Amino acid sequence: MKKLISANQLTKNYKARCVVDHINIDIKEGEIVAIVGTNGAGKTTTISMLLGIIPQDSGTIEYWTSDYKKEIGTQLQSTPFFEGYSVEDNVKLFAAFYGISLTKNEIDEKLTAFDLLQVKKTPAIKLSLGQQKRLAIIVTTLHHPKLVILDEPSAGLDPRGQRDIQQIIKRLKDSRVAVLFSSHDMLEVMNVADRVLIMHHGKIMANGSPDGLMEHYQTQNLEELFFELTM
Structure with missing residues (x-):
């Protein structure tokens, strides 16, 4: 699959605090990627850098086209x-x-x-x-x-509302649209994501498919893995 975004060694500091610490992210055509992490982990800052809303302090971001802003849909x-x-x-x-x-x-x-x-x-x-x-x-x-970025799209919704959003994300993938979304809901991530990035204190602690990560870390579910990596 063609890479739409390739970000390497992205870093962002606010005053004396490093909120995104030398992370690497690739997003491919038709792929659903979830970023999960506690509040303050760096998820929203990462999304903002990928969108060009705020500049990174160091690192590079390569896009599949020079007019990438016209080819990205964003829901904050x-x-x-x-x-x-x-x-x-x-x-x-x-x-x-x-x-x-x-x-x-x-x-x-x-x-x-x-x-x-x-x-x-x-x-x-x-x-x-x-x-x-x-x-x-x-x-x-x-x-x-070609790429849709959603910041906690199901936050605050009841189970039916969450299911509706998950079905919409899956329909986007069926249309070969890539989706990057942030979430606190591990079941949602398990249901829809092809790949999950677990962030903690600005670092990416794990990057892989939900099943692959659970097998690698020998955990029963993503929630258990999340707690193990972010304690």
């Missing part, structure tokens, strides 16, 4: 929907930012695929948290990106 922990505008209108407005004009039928098809057609006239800010997260992924993928 909150998406600023247009207040006072409906779900349908938010899709239109975000599409316009990408220079995309969608017909009514095309919008309805997207909303149907994410189980949002019945609320298309509802103001986006009045949706439930799960509905807002699904809408956020719609607007994140309107321009058909």
Whole structure:
């Protein structure tokens, strides 16, 4: 599979504290990669560097194209929907930012695929948290990106909402879209990730497939492995 991102020896310091410490990350086409770690492990800082939001202090990041920002879809922990505008209108407005004009039928098809057609006239800010997260992924993928980056996409959701997000991530993979997501939920990671990176104090403690890591470290599940590596 073609590499979309290859990051080598990335480091980021805030004042006297090293929050990302010489890490290496590769993301390949059609691959689902999960970053897991406790709060403050460096997950969000790593994602921000990969997106070019903040610069790394040292290390290199190579992308598959010079216009990579146009080919990446990003959903951070909150998406600023247009207040006072409906779900349908938010899709239109975000599409316009990408220079995309969608017909009514095309919008309805997207909303149907994410189980949002019945609320298309509802103001986006009045949706439930799960509905807002699904809408956020719609607007994140309107321009058909090669890579989608999701920062804790299922945080705060009930089991049904978590399942919905997991199914969406799997559908993206079926379309050959690579997904990088952060999570605290080891069961979610086990269910959807091809590869998992376990971060602790800015370092990558383990990198591999969930099954491969459990076999290598002789643990029964990812949660046990996580605690073993981050104690």
